[in-house]
Amino acid sequence: VSVRVSDGQSSVTADATVEVANVDPTITSRTVTPERPGESTTVTFAAAASDPAGGDDPLTFTWAFGDGSNSETGATVSHVYRDDGTNTATLTVTDGDGGVTTQIFDIEVQPIAPALADIGGTTTINEGSQGTWNSVLTKPTFDDVNWTITWGDGGPTDTGAATEDQPTASIEGTHAYADNGTYTITFDARDDDNQTAQKTLVVTVANVAPT
DSSP: OEEEEEOSSOEEEEEOOOOOOOOOOEEEEEEEESSSOBTTOEEEEEEEEEOTTGGGSOOEEEEEOSSSOOOEESSEEEEEOSSOEEEEEEEEEEOSSSOEEEEEEEEEEBOOOOEEOOOBSOSEEETTOEEEEEEEEEOOTTOOEEEEEEOSSSOOOEEEEEOTTOSEEEEEEEEEOSSOEEEEEEEEEEETTOOEEEEEEEEEEEOOOOO
16 A cells, blocks of 8 residues: 655655455355255255455355265255254355355254055955955155064064165065954054054955865
């Protein structure tokens, strides 16, 4: 900076150096949608920030999600949490001149239970005849789910599993009832967070006359 002083007849000029300090950016808003997401659900993170230098200091937004995944940059980003639990996320805003502002916050990811469709198959069958019953399992993408079919007559159950790469799975079992009566077929599903689902169907088994 140069300063010149004059009395109309003579003048004096002096030079001085002024150091302008950088000011950290300010985060003005931050949103997480939904605020309490379920596992395997897409979450949108958005933020805004200001800087005294305006456009002379372009801002960079960096999000760390707290679940061991790679961070992402951008004023608005999306992320999927694979499992339920508390994740400590971090938003860092930098201005390129050494100015840094950070916010740390928790994301409470909720467990989502598996779901079973109504059991398909006959509700009446003759004793000794084999029937087939089925359902469709829907679950969070990254969960493992074990399922069982109980036939209601004390016989062995059918079992199976849907792995984390299967958001839906078809469940089917066949069974023959040895004696007439009324039986309840039960389809159960349980994921690795102990979230459960159940569907039942009452089946009437008719007596068959001897031949």
